[in-house]
Amino acid sequence: MPRLTRRRASTAAALITVVAASLLTAAPAPAQAASLPTGFATVVNAASGKCLDAKAAATANGTTVQQYTCNGSTAQQWSFTDTGDGYVRVNNRNDTNQVADVADVSTADNAPVHLWTYGGGANQQWQPVDDGGGAFHFVNRNSGKCLDDPAASTADSTQFVQYTCNGTAAQRFQVVPVNQGADPDLGPNVVVFDPSMPAATIQSRLDSIFHQQETNQFGSQRYAVLFKPGTYSADVNVGFYTQVLGLGLTPDAVDVNGAVHAEADWFQGNATQNFWRGAENLSVTPTGGTDRWAVSQAAPYRRMHLRGNLALDDGGWSSGGYLADSKIDGRVNSGTQQQWLTRNSQLGGWTGANWNMVFVGSQGVPATTFPNPPHTTVAQSPVTREKPFLYVDGSGKYQVFVPSVRTASTATSWAGGAPAGSSLSLDTFYVVKPGATAAQINSALAAGRNLLVTPGVYHLDQTLKVTRPDTVVLGLGLATFVPDNGITALSVADVDGVKIAGLLFDAGTTSSKTLVEVGPAGSTASHTADPTSLHDVYFRVGGAGVGKAVTSLVVNSDDVIGDHMWIWRADHGSGVGWTSNTADTGLVVNGDDVTMYGLFVEHFQKYQTIWNGNGGRTYFFQNEMPYDPPNQAAWTNGSTQGYAAYKVADSVTSHQAYGLGSYCYFNANPAVTAAHAIEAPNNPNVRFTSMVTVSLGGTGTISHVVNNTGGPSNSATNVANLVRYP
Known part of the structure; x- marks a missing residue:
């Protein structure tokens, strides 16, 4: 692939840990208190990512209950005592007789919350409403109003208040047990981090893995880096054969303040060989507001919540990627990324395009404008199941969550609370x-x-x-x-x-x-x-x-x-x-x-893909033809020059495909030609939308896009687009 001039953007670990925001839905009062941890826990606000905190670790009546950067102190550890009828008192660890109390028994919006000795008052009791995935909102028994971060502030020392329940992230709290139990034996190449570990210890281990894997493109080493629910300050640089994932039921259960990123330093900013890695099921607040995922194939950014912007390149070319079931609060900038699929995600916006950008079942994405710019948007994903994933439940037990099938879906499976699906105990696994x-x-x-x-x-x-x-x-x-x-x-x-x-x-x-x-x-x-x-x-x-x-x-x-x-x-x-x-x-x-x-x-040396079944659907196809045919005679299909990248059999009567790109780079013999990139029967129910062929650097020729339509891509005209066929 061609390269661009190097552009460097630094990342660094931060000292604050922030949890991701998500929508809430109020629920009627349960018959008994919702399933909160039985021991001490941290309580992290979803809008700010900061911890419920007793100001200055004080225990006197009137001590402000505020949000503050999560630091693991006992001032940020709380327990929940059932008071009957589905309500609890929220006790601070420094003095468990001191509880979260609405001042002056007020029923007004914006009444402040402070510590006060428990006396059985209704203003000292809260109904925990389970929003799924370890998240709750808390409804005051006296006022019927919710514990709230005023104006969704992200500032330290903001005092919590009560406010009319409204389902916003300012009223959602991730409740994370302080002690989460022993880990099963997951083998020598699984690294598990706990929020109680010193940040320096975590960072040292992350750096050691990355330095080994940064250039290890074809090595045999493999790593999974698992973060238990909680908050972390870390710079997570993801190298080859490294999967970084959170162990929560939703991404918001694990919060990384700093970065979870893929760079191309090892290849002078060229990310066209940044393969075989992944980031999954994490919430990230990036230092400086922007994180980077500069990758090509086999490097998904899946089930992530990024509280900022995302760059998809590192100055040189990037060549293909996959974003799914994710929420990006800021804007995605594709930069020099050549092709990309965004599926079932929610974005704050999108900037950039090169050859083939496809969006399926996603929000905050561009409308179809292919080929100028080459955006292709399909409003809904017809049928999906999200990837199964490992997680730790509130008791510290490891399970595998298997998401349910969704039809005609849009946006993420989890942003509204716990995802639909079922859990399998690790005991059912070998x-x-x-x-x-x-x-x-x-x-x-x-x-x-x-x-x-x-x-x-x-x-x-x-x-x-x-x-x-x-x-x-x-x-x-x-x-x-x-x-x-x-x-x-x-x-x-x-x-x-x-x-x-x-x-x-x-x-x-x-x-x-x-x-x-x-x-x-x-x-x-x-x-x-x-x-x-x-x-x-x-x-x-x-x-x-x-x-x-x-x-x-x-x-x-x-x-x-x-x-x-x-x-x-x-x-x-x-x-x-x-x-x-x-x-x-x-x-x-x-x-x-x-x-x-x-x-x-x-x-591949003949057809790249052969589709013989009816009713097939493809959303985004990326292909490079073989680089190395020594001559045309070695790569000829009967009387046809070369083989198509995408072959739909003559017997097929129904097929749909959106956003297909096929590229040639016949560097062994630039005189080699492919007659067409797509070969399909002429049938009105066999339909293609948004296709592009490219002769990379003019090295070789693709004569037509579909059958004898469209093209060519060659040394004179590198890029050929075709909006639809037939």
């Missing part, structure tokens, strides 16, 4: 740790267990077989499966509701016919109510060494959801060459009614 064998994993699957695959590289001498409906296979830290002896790494039966997430499948030295198969050939069962879904699932042929696979992923089952996949025949690294890392096709879809969001397929 925790796969380095050294585990395929036989052990298969034995666990056969016994009905789910899989939590901890970071590592696992060689397989037999196919992993998922046969039970609703099985969850969740990888942490880019856990990697390598099939040996030409086997298929993973097969999924034609059953309901299997979830495969967070895994990298790396082809072995002996060619596999298929790396992953979802449903056996000829699958016909309907899974409309409970589809199988793949989330952040990546495939690699070559790069870390010689790898070979005829096809990476075959989807035979109906109704499958693809939620971000990068399927890559390596164009650089080890074992790379036209006759070395051989691979025909990235993806073959045989099932009907399959939906793909964020589909990246690159460099």
